[in-house]
Amino acid sequence: MDYAVQVDQVSKSYGHKAVLDNVSLQIREGQIYGLIGPSGAGKTTLVKMLVGMERADRGNVTVLNETMPNLELLQEIGYMAQSDALYAELTGEENLSFFAALFKLGKTERKRRIAYAADLVNLSGVLNKRVSAYSGGMKRRLSLAIALIQDPRILILDEPTVGIDPQLRLSIWSELQRLKEVEGKTIIVTTHVMDEAGRCDVLAMVRDGRILTSGTPQELMAHYGASNLEEVFLQAGGIQV
């Protein structure tokens, strides 16, 4: 099996503040890879490097065997940012259709993907409404639909389920699972939610710009002698439970 993403000894600092310090990780194709850690740990910076929006000071980032940043490769990466970057004056459908055009989807393909992505996040009924009238959860779901629009091989989701109710979260996760199993997609998520972390194939604990530990959820719990991931999270952060 090939690696979809390889991060090799990457460091990055803004001014004097080191955000990432000698980070290495490998993500296999067809895995759900979770990055967990407190706010400010460097998760978003790491994720942005995978999308080519940041450049490492040192080290290499390789996605699908190509060194990032690489413009063509962005066609294969679906990215959902932490903040909903949507055009509020436009309808949900217009937002989707705009991004579909940026990925050069043909007309029929565009229609098909819009219908699929909207259905996936339960927005089909409100696609003709302007985004300014959407609730926080609806905006989050639309962002996710946009990340899926061009049928990318890799999905990078920065805190995808913030503001989404438990029922929808469940259905989104089962869809992510399906995307992984049936379509062989590689999915990288950052999250604070521990039951989501439990659904990942591999977890990496990020703190102060370093990866403290990584492995399957079971391995991590065994390693820390913890009964659940929350304890792992706290212990990895140096807090005695």
Add this chain to the structure above:
Amino acid sequence: MRTGALIVRICRQMSRDKRTLALLFVAPLLILTLMYYVFNGGEAGNPRLGAVNVDLQLAQLLEKANIDVVNVESAGDAADTIAEHDLDGILTNANGKLTLALENGDPSKAKALQMKIGQAAVARSLLAMNVPLTDAGEIGMETHYVYGSVDSTFFDVLSPILVGFFVFFFVFLISGIGLLRERTTGTLERLMSTPIRRREVLTGYLTGYGIFAVIQTVIVVLYAINVLDLTLAGSIWNVLLVNLLLALVALSLGILLSTFAASEFQMVQFIPIVVVPQVFFAGILPLDGMADWLQALGRIMPLYYAADALKGIMYRGEGFGGIFVDLLVLVGFAAIFITLNVLALKRYRK
């Protein structure tokens, strides 16, 4: 195709923002109309001049020069007499020696009055020497005008500059704030995580907002010429060409400066720094009288060249040859700003 998607999106967004559209298309017309009436407004009332011992011949000449002459007993305390009779000045003749006391509440009006009285006094001396005068009491002289006519007003010279200024100001503001919103809401960053190229992004924005700039320019120019009946000695196509280039400069400058603003408020702060000084150098105030270094400063301002070209076409009737250099400089400005914009977008994708 990507550029096209961007253009469609901008048009959709703009067409849903009715207030911004009104600002872009209606506000310039309102201000232009207002300026038109401010400068071409009704005749001011004649100045009132108190006369002490002024002979009849001079008084007649003064009346001919549109001065209301009021006979007063004596000047006494000039300030009191002026206030008492609501005068603009008092002219006293003491044994052939004229003394003028001016109210000077409005220095420019007082100067004009002083000049008219001076001319009348000279005319009277000429009459005494039997030099023939016209009916208006002036020395007979035929006058020809290289540009404009006897009916030309300040507004005829001012209006080409105003037309250019509105195009520059509104396009600058709307493109700057439009792009700033993209930066603050994160949509620009989101855009840059797709395979779109930086030059595609810029072409899209320039064309998208450019369409609205073109519409605005056409509306403003047609309104100024057809409704307000402004002087247009040259070709309307050249007027449109200059304004379109100016709009391109304003667009690229607005987008560039939005890089350095963190909020809409900070974008508005660029107006006194970037927009207002350009007005001083656009030719509303005479440039010839300025210090050399100030004149040199004007040369780095896009509006200086646009105003020069517009005045050239609309008032002096110059053709393409006359405005060629100005156009070239405007193209240069646009090229510089666009290049800087492409570089500035690097911030979003390394």
